[in-house]
Amino acid sequence: MSDEPQVQEPEDNGASSAGIIATLAVAGMLAGLLLVVVYEATQPRILAYKEKMMKEAVGLVLQEPASFTTLYLVDGKLTLDLPEDAVEKDFEKVFVGYDEHNSPVGFAVVHNRAGFQDQVKVIFGYDPETGGMMGMKVLESKETPGLGDAIEKDMDFVGQFERVVAPLVGVKKGSGSGDPHEVDMITGATISARAVIRIINEAFERWDPLIKAYDHGGSKDA
Amino acid sequence: MRETTPKQDLFRGIWKENPVLIQMLGLCPALAVTNTVENSLAMGVATFFVLLGSSLSVSLLKKFIPGEVRISTYIMIIATFVTVADMSLEAMVPVVHKKLGAFIALIVVNCMILGRQEAFASKRPVGRALLDAVGVGTGFMIAMVMMGGVREILGMGSFLNIPLFGDNYEPWVVMILPAGGFLTLGFWLLGLNWWAERKKQRQKVLAARESSERRAA
Amino acid sequence: MFGKEFFRHGVHPPEAKDLTADVPIRRVPFPDQIVLPLRQHIGAPSRALVRKGDRVERGDKIAEAGGFVSVAIHASASGTVKDVEKRAHPDGSYVDSIVIDVEAHSAQVPRPRVIPHWEGLDKKELLRAIQDGGLVGMGGAAFPAHVKLSPPPDQKIDTLLLNGCECEPYLTTDHRTMVEYPERCHIGTRILMKVLGVKKAVVGIERNKPDAIKIMRETVPDDLDIEVLPLTVKYPQGAEKMLIKAVMDREVPEGGLPMNVGVVVMNVASVATVAEIFETGQPLIERILTVTGSGIKKPRNLIVPIGMKVGDVIDACGGFTDDACKVIMGGPMMGPAQGNMETPILKGTSGVVVLNEEEAHPQATYPCIKCGHCLDACPVFLDPQHLGSLGLNMEYMEMYDKNHLSTCMLCGCCSYVCPSHIPLSHLFGVAKSALRSEGVRV
Amino acid sequence: MGDLIWILISTVLVNNFTLAYFLGLCPFMGVSARVETALRMGMANIFVLTITSICAWLLNTFLLDHAPYLRVISFIVVIASLVQIVEMVIKKVSPALFKQLGIYLPLITTNCAILGLAIFQTNKEYDFFQGLFFAIGAGLGLTLALVLMASIREDAERAQVPKIAQGMALVLIIAGSLSMAFMGFAGLGSAS
């Protein structure tokens, strides 16, 4: 099997280098032009969709707050505003949700780590005052269909993250002692379920002190 | 190169010289994204679009493309159309786009497309190049659906997300895993080879019978 | 310096030697016709010196050496040359042979000759006498003896090794030779030690011949350094390279000869014949032969004239049993099966084994299951499994180039152990002859 | 460091480029008839993938932030030309090495593993070292798959394969079996 195109010697050897460069430049310019046009046309929709998805996810894990905003980690501190000239995607961020009275209801954190097959990316919301979880959603995973992907689809499993309290402990289904930290694992998909718990615990450990140190007073209320 | 009729240009790629099943080109998408019919179709359409667009451009521009850098130019043209397809899909059907992931960008290195430019579009008038692209693109799409069909039916018990076997169907998860991709294409090739072999045997029997009849006469 | 008395790998086929181990050697009456192929040894065929109608006496030279690696052939019975024509050879081909119609009622006394005493001869004269005596290795390979005995001047030989292993099942030729003619063996050793100029000789005998070990030990002359060394019973202990490994712990290099490691190996029967050539002046015209197996009515050890037909030999042992099924010239591990009872006994034929139906029953073959037993059996550490699959696909050059086909000595160990009964050594033999016909030296 | 090792192991075994992502299928199918050539092809792949990773990182860091729509084009063009340049340099500096790898280099340029690596690396937002380990892992994974396939095929060449299975059908079934065998490594590094 030869997948490679048969590279034959070019027939016309007469073309000058200048001609080649000119042709390539023209072709490149045309291609660039076409791309820019399409990019400009599609980008708004793409960004809008991404934002919508993120909004939905944050809304879901913070139990539909009235509004939410983004906090950036700058110099080891969470702040609302980015320093000038900074590019947004260079900074880690968390989301904070507010109720109708503009008082914070909880924080949403995105974190990822290795699951059964590949990275698992999870967003979860929790209330820093009690440590109580408000919701969890798997944003990205390639876990085995029909088995590991239960961490996205098994509503019994996903639903628990509205009631438990961080840090979490995974237990075999039905063998819990009623402790609020306990999360029932998924039979047959223990690794994936455990990965979710570990993601949350890791993120919690990292962000909780930062979040607790964050002073709401100087932000939204003002 | 043999002279061909327009009809041959169109139909050749669909089955007799099917890019995936016969020529074994473009295997990467044919294996990677065919876990459902929907994904297969989306990939097929995207590839079709890129093939059509680049065949058209290459055929139009063939006089201006210097021989020394023609491959690079083809790749550039293809990459342009791929990027267009990538962004359009993301804007129009973000869910499908997410499932196909990086494999849309990888259409650039689908040897099938580059092969058509080098072997056909760069040497033929625009009309013929388009016919060829339509034929090959359709052939690719057919192969994609054949792959996706088997994998979705066995792997999920459905076709185009319509359940076929009721709720209690036990899906064959392996079919939508990578291993299933290899196996499914293997199954299809086995089947096609078996069919071809049978046809050959039959022809042999017929020929033998004919010749014996002739001898008898 | 000495080895562990065994080599690695190899197999243990049933010995089946008790049929003839204790049967004394007897002469047979002369047959009506003798067939002497001109190619009885490795190397160039001999050149016939007689023509149709010539009359020959027993012991007359009737063919001369065809080159350095070649020996003379002598009439093994008095009579008239019927013709020089193509006759069946034990290897299955048809070869130019001198056919002698034996004179009926002849006394068969050799022509009287003047024999100079060997002690008065120098090395060169001794070697010429050995070549003229038609001596070849009598253990099976039939390599001209004088070639072995004349190493190039830069090869220092330190030991003469006498091969008394007789590892092939059934055969008791060498065994009986050692038991009945130990002195002859020692005289031959003395002559050969002089030829080679060595001070040391070792006789390697497998432990399953305790009487031979005992007699050979008892008869060692006081003035010679001859050691009789009992060896582990194992096939193919009698293969030169294996014997050297077992006795001396030296490894003959690939493609090399025993002389490359300072050793010359002679079969005990050949050594006894050396003594005969110099003591009686009688060249190699007869040999000791075991005729045995379940298909023979009276298994015996015989002295037969070279060139006697196998059918005559079998008749001399009472003929076939009713269920006889396979006739093998030589031992059952390496000897070729015979379909023609006209093929003659050669100088290198050490036995005739006849198997009955039960033993010769052909086994069904199965696909190779890669059990690796053949690798454990191969005494020269080849990969018969891989070679076999190459052989089945007729990739002969690949076998030769990359898989050491030329090291294979066709001992048959791999075929013996193969549970799928794949005729491995046969495949290798076929590959070798195919390569040889293309001019490759394997 | 543990992170880097995990990336390496995961790319070689768990998410093998060929057996799980179907990248580099052309050499996997086409250059896997002999172990020796497969090994060389693998080596050439490791080499080119490493270059690719560095290129992609440079492009991502210094160019594509401003013009993401040029991603695919610039990846393919820059990588292809760089490989060509490297090829020429090797030819000059070490003809022996060129003899070993040379003929494979142009074959690799249009290989989907190369572009795939660049794109995956971008999507996963790997930094320089992560990208490097990812590339080496991908190359090692490709080499492993190639060598396994080649050694099995070399044996199968002398097997009495039924007529309908000869050729690519058999290769695909072997690939599927290998892919299933590699599934045992799933979850490696995630359980501890």
Add this chain to the structure above:
Amino acid sequence: MSKPSLLLTASPHVLGPDSTPRIMWTVVATLIPIIATSVFFFGPSALLILIAAGAGAVLTERLIGRKGSLNDGSAAITGILLGLTLPPGMPLWMAFLGGFFGIAFGKLIFGGLGQNPFNPALLGRAFLQAAFPVAITTWPTTDGPWGALRGDNFALPLMSPKVVDGTTGATPLGLFKFEQTGTGMGNLLMGNTSGSVGETFGLLILICGAYLAWKNYLNWRIPVSIFATVFAFSGILWLVDSSAYQSPMFMLFSGGLMLGAIYMATDMVTSPTTNPGCWIFGAGIGFLVMVIRVWGGLPEGMMYSILFMNALVPFINRSTRPRVFGQQPKARAAKSEEAKS
């Protein structure tokens, strides 16, 4: 002289006592006690699974294999071994499918007996594991009435088995990996644990293996090197931290290690032909199984370790061919060349 009709075949004319069918059927015979104990522990379900897997393998061989190839017994071995590695409660149609896949795509597609790179029984199982990951990891317990089925054996083809509550347990390895619970050594040795049909009674498997090794029907180097590697590997971990890791004996007798080491890894067709190769092969399996058990996502890795090493076998064979008799090591040969010139 009366000349009988003579047989002309190639030398050697005496052959060893072994034959391929004899080896295969002896292996089958040694499996009988294992089957018996599995029926003792798991009741009729175990027998049903074995019959279904065996039927899948044997019928496939009969229908698309060469004529008469059933006689060599290898298809029967594949079927039985596959059955022994499945959980007793599995639907029969799945076991049948596994037998079919193993024989058709693990063996016949390569040309039948002796030509397959992967162990067909394990390939069949790997297919089932990939296809039906839940059904193949639903382990029934050994207690409960003997005559009762251990799961939904009779689920309709293509349909999911019904989950029977309260009868499933976890294998000792699963218990340890996911719930940090140990299993008593006595139960482990005697096979009184959850697990696949024939993998639990390690001691009996060991005895059968010893018999086969004595007959030279399996290369003892393979199981010995597997045991040694696993023992050493887990021993070191255990000495480092005996609370986090299980003891070497547990590792040896839990899961499919015994069955795999004795009956699967030693499959002549798919293991190396050279003895050094067998050591490497076994050590590789032992190493991989420990890596998967300790750091991998699955509780058990015997099947995958063997399949992976199967794939390496052609390569191992190639690189461990013995030095041919009289062949000069390269360095020495070069030196002697020098000396000559």
